[in-house]
Amino acid sequence: MSAAAPFDVPFEQTWDLTRGSDGLDVMRREVELYRGFCHAACREATTMAAWELAENVSKYGLDDGHGFVGQVTIRLAGAAAFIRTSNGSNAKGSPDDAIAAIDRIASARNLADLYRQRLRELFDDSDHTHTRLGLLRVTYEAGFRLTHRYDASILEIVAQRRCEKSR
Amino acid sequence: MPGRASASRPPSKVIGSLRLHFHLPCEIRFEGTLASAMVQNEFKHHLADMHDRIIADGCRVITADVQGLQFVDSSAIRLFVDWISRATYKYKIIFLIDPGTTWQRLSFSVLQSMAPDSVEVREGGSVPVSKDEPTT
Numbered sequence: 001m002s003a004a005a006p007f008d009v010p011f012e013q014t015w016d017l018t019r020g021s022d023g024l025d026v027m028r029r030e031v032e033l034y035r036g037f038c039h040a041a042c043r044e045a046t047t048m049a050a051w052e053l054a055e056n057v058s059k060y061g062l063d064d065g066h067g068f069v070g071q072v073t074i075r076l077a078g079a080a081a082f083i084r085t086s087n088g089s090n091a092k093g094s095p096d097d098a099i100a101a102i103d104r105i106a107s108a109r110n111l112a113d114l115y116r117q118r119l120r121e122l123f124d125d126s127d128h129t130h131t132r133l134g135l136l137r138v139t140y141e142a143g144f145r146l147t148h149r150y151d152a153s154i155l156e157i158v159a160q161r162r163c164e165k166s167r
Numbered sequence: 168m169p170g171r172a173s174a175s176r177p178p179s180k181v182i183g184s185l186r187l188h189f190h191l192p193c194e195i196r197f198e199g200t201l202a203s204a205m206v207q208n209e210f211k212h213h214l215a216d217m218h219d220r221i222i223a224d225g226c227r228v229i230t231a232d233v234q235g236l237q238f239v240d241s242s243a244i245r246l247f248v249d250w251i252s253r254a255t256y257k258y259k260i261i262f263l264i265d266p267g268t269t270w271q272r273l274s275f276s277v278l279q280s281m282a283p284d285s286v287e288v289r290e291g292g293s294v295p296v297s298k299d300e301p302t303t
Contacts, residue, residue: 133241141273
């Protein structure tokens with residue numbers, strides 16, 4: 001296995017998501033069982049980031065009338081891990097919050113400060129029903145970079161990071 | 168004896184994929200995962216009982232061994248925030264973490280920075296503290 005390509009056996013899988021987190025455990029176990037991870041840190045990071053992003057889809061994605069709310073795709077190839085989610089989103093289930101959060105994270109000088117600021121808001125106001133920590137965990141804890149695209153009422157979020165042999 | 172687990176309290180509690188162990192006074196050991204809404208909802212209710220017991224037992228310091236906590240999501244982090252808020256000015260929580268687990272190392276260090284008088288983070292393998300350890 002070369003130092004620059006820990007994922008010698010590429011992995012790509014897509015899961016359809018429904019409302020609630022019932023299917024997320026299956027996804028998490030399949031990712032955890034993938035033997036191509038060379039380092040536990042990358043396994044842990046990818047598993048957690050996939051869960052957080054998929055959970056957002058299951059919570060906020062628009063139901064197509066048949067229980068389907070969106071998809072999550074995980075691709076592990078070369079020395080990179082990619083997670084892509086897509087879900088319907090319109091003015092009622094506005095994607096603006098997610099887009100604003102990703103933009104804020106992308107422009108932050110210090111992610112730890114942003115994370116701390118959000119935790120402080122939760123400390124100070126126990127009525128916050130939505131933690132809005134998920135995207136921060138994906139970036140700050142799991143080390144992924146986030147991008148977004150919103151087109152034809154479909155919100156797509158892509159998270160990517162390098163997974164070297166050493167981490 | 169103050170601080171001893173009561174004979175009527177079961178030493179362990181299972182909440183779905185989460186297991187809580189109360190074998191030692193003023194110490195709680197977490198194992199499993201805390202990610203599903205059902206488990207989190209039940210743990211949230213149990214947290215209130217846990218808090219009351221800690222106070223009733225006279226623990227000024229409680230050790231929360233989270234090394235066996237394999238996976239949590241952001242809603243679970245919120246529950247730890249809630250616990251710390253309850254504990255503030257009442258007792259100190261020492262989180263024993265696995266430094267090899269990134270989310271534990273990063274999340275709990277941020278929690279500590281939020282409430283340095285109420286939270287301490289130690290890497291697993293530290294000597295458990297007694298309830299008489301000074302809080303400062």
